[in-house]
Amino acid sequence: MRKQYLVVAAGLSLGLLFIIATHVYQTQQSQKLDFLAREDAEIFVRPHSPTLGNPDARVTLVEFMDPACETCAAFSPFVKKLMDDNPGKIRLVLRYAPFHDGAEDFVRILEAAGNQDKYWETLDIMYKSQGHWASHQNPQPHLLWDFVAMAGVDLETIRSDMNEARIQRILEQDIADARALNVTKTPGFFVNGKPLTTFGFKQLQQLVESEIARHYPQ
Amino acid sequence: MPSTDSVSKPGWNILFLAWLLTIASALTSIFFSAVMQLPPCVLCWYQRIFLFPLAFIFTTGLFFCDKSVVRYALPLAGAGWLVALYQNLLIYGIVPENIKPCSQGVSCTDIHFDILGFLTIPMLSLLAFTIILVLLNIFNRRISQ
Secondary structure (H helix, E strand, C coil): HHHHHHCCCCCCCCHHHHHHHHHHHHHHHHHHHHHHHHHHHHHHHCCCCCEEEECCCCCCEEEEEEEEEHHHHHHHHHHHHHHCCCCCCEEEEEEEECCCHHHHHHHHHHHHHCCCCCCCHHHHHHHHHHHHHHCCCCCCHHHHHHHHHHCCCCHHHHHHCCCCCCHHHHEEEEEEEEHHHCCCCCEEEEEECECCCCCCCCHHHHHHHHHHHHHHHC | CCCCCCCHHCHHHHHHHHHHHHHHHHHHHHHHHHHHHCCCCCHHHHHHHHHHHHHHHHHHHHEEEECCHHHHHCCCCCCHHHHHHHHHHHHHCCCCCCHCCCCCCCCCCCCCCCCCCCCCCCHHHHHHCCCHHHHHHHHHHHHHH
């Protein structure tokens, strides 16, 4: 037998081993997190977590995000559309993973806007205006205030509410949960406690639809 | 295409072992970062820079059983070995923390996991580079006989 064949065979075997190992690892991780969901559901949804949609929906979409994350902003309309396409079946829960520079303060502003019942409006404006205040080349966080004002909130109140101990506790809890769930990038999605194993719009849609099919049988 | 006798030359088996180890190491390092999502620190990146080209150089060298493969592989393996050694010295505290180059991003002394109490990822890297260097030396001797 020509030795070149041995090289090709060994290379292919190693490649196959890699694929199998990947599959095994990801299955294990999913099971581990499913297990977490059963044993310790609160790690995904805390009482303080902002939620959108039907509170009794059987599909819970947990998103670890940060207002300065471009991909989160890009996913926002997509997630909204998923919820509109499946009325009443999806509950969105936002968790914070403030990985960007200064992101903790953006979360504080957002949570403070929540005190004035303007949480989702403020988040929407933050996402849409992100390019102006959170660009990676030239971040200008001070500009954020001009945009937040458009949500119809009182900025003075936000400035004083930002430093509430409540918000600090939310941040600490969410960062701890993100670490426990091994969220290292934003957005980090979990659907009924199942992590998105490969990242992408289509993958998220498939995961959400498979959970809908499971919990809302036709 | 190489002729059959080019692969029956002395040292082919040694080169094959080095190739196998290199491919396995490269795949393992990709597994750590891409599948397990462990972020590579700066020193790990340097080791990868030296490891990944080795995979291609050994593959080509193996197919043609080209003895000049040593000439190209040795500097890469040597440089990788030095970086791996340095990182392990950092981890074991032999080189003091305050001169370590990675203050930003992932710390180079963070231990993601260790098997049997000493097999950390940097230790695996050091072992791989060491064995590659040893194999290259044996190969060198065989072909010069």
